[in-house]
Amino acid sequence: MKTKIAVLLLTLVVAVMFTSTPAKAGKPTVFVVPVDEIDTLVCAGENVHFTGTVTITASDDTENGIVHFVVHENGHVDGVGLTSGLRYTFHIDETVAENVNLVNGSGELNAVATVRIISQGSTDNEVGRETIHVQVVNGVTTITRSFVSDGCVG
Numbered sequence: 001m002k003t004k005i006a007v008l009l010l011t012l013v014v015a016v017m018f019t020s021t022p023a024k025a026g027k028p029t030v031f032v033v034p035v036d037e038i039d040t041l042v043c044a045g046e047n048v049h050f051t052g053t054v055t056i057t058a059s060d061d062t063e064n065g066i067v068h069f070v071v072h073e074n075g076h077v078d079g080v081g082l083t084s085g086l087r088y089t090f091h092i093d094e095t096v097a098e099n100v101n102l103v104n105g106s107g108e109l110n111a112v113a114t115v116r117i118i119s120q121g122s123t124d125n126e127v128g129r130e131t132i133h134v135q136v137v138n139g140v141t142t143i144t145r146s147f148v149s150d151g152c153v154g
Contacts, residue, residue: 028059035077041088041117043124043152044081048088052077065103071096073113087120105139124152 033054038047054075061068072095079088093114100107110133117126128150135143 026060028057031056031058035075038082039079041126043117043126044084044086044088044119045123046081046083048079048081050077050079050088050090052090054092062102065101066107067098067100067102069098069100079117081123084121084123086123089116089118089120091116091118106137108136109134124154127151127153 033056034052035054036051038049040047052075054073054077056071056073058069058071060070073092074094075090075092077090079090080086081088091114094112096109096111098107098109111131113128113130115126115128119125128148130149131145131147133143133145134141
């Protein structure tokens with residue numbers, strides 16, 4: 001589910017960037033995405049049916065030829081273990097900020113995501129965090145850094 005939500009978020013970032021004309025301090029665009037899927041939880045060792053919604057807010061602003069674009073994703077999704085019947089809560093909080101110079105194609109992207117899947121029973125919880133930094137100068141990627149941590153917490 002984390003991968004599906006991350007791909008959805010990045011797809012929305014790109015879609016909004018290429019389908020909207022940035023305006024100074026534009027009104028945020030809000031997407032409410034329904035979730036109804038079955039995922040395998042490594043820490044729990046079972047399939048879990050998750051339902052709920054994820055809210056994605058996107059905004060952009062242009063000043064002096066530089067577009068500043070921010071996307072924030074926040075979700076609280078409930079799940080039930082298909083084998084155990086245990087209840088799970090999936091929390092995601094992600095922010096992506098991007099600055100792009102419209103003249104020379106330079107810019108940077110910073111993203112931070114935190115995911116917590118909490119079990120209501122004695123099963124281990126899963127906690128993940130990801131940070132990404134990309135810098136582009138004159139259309140050439142000069143810096144790419146990422147950090148990913150994911151683990152089971154008892």
